[in-house]
Amino acid sequence: MPTPKEVVIEFNSQVIEQGNQCIERFFDPDFMNHSAPTEMDTGATGIFQFLNNILRPALSNLQVDILQQACEENVVFTHKRFTCQHTGALFGIEPTQKFISF
Known part of the structure; x- marks a missing residue:
């Protein structure tokens, strides 16, 4: 397990x-x-709606780097960095084609 x-x-x-x-x-x-x-579903379906309908169309080659991680009992705390290219409109911002990290 x-x-x-x-x-x-x-x-x-x-x-x-x-x-x-x-x-x-x-x-x-x-x-x-x-x-x-x-306006978004508050269950797990909403997570997938956000990823597939908002994030993925705007950010290509999304990569996640885990920088730090700690666990207390069964709760995990993760500090991570997303790296991608801004290739589609995101929250009203037109694509810049720049590589970004956040």
């Missing part, structure tokens, strides 16, 4: 970088995203 840290590493690779739709693997059925915009 993978450790909680390994699950987070796999989530970043499988879901964020590769775009795999493995909701059952990573999200509890009762998951709730408390920071979701009001």
Whole structure:
């Protein structure tokens, strides 16, 4: 059985970088995203809607680098950097073709 840290590493690779739709693997059925915009689903489906309908069309070759990670019981804290190219409109900002990290 993978450790909680390994699950987070796999989530970043499988879901964020590769775009795999493995909701059952990573999200509890009762998951709730408390920071979701009001027009977006607050469950796991909303995470995938955001990635596939907003982030991916605007940011090509999305890569996630885990800079630091800590685990306390089954809660994982991850400091990560996203690197990509801004190739599509994002929140009203037209594509710049620049490589960005955040």
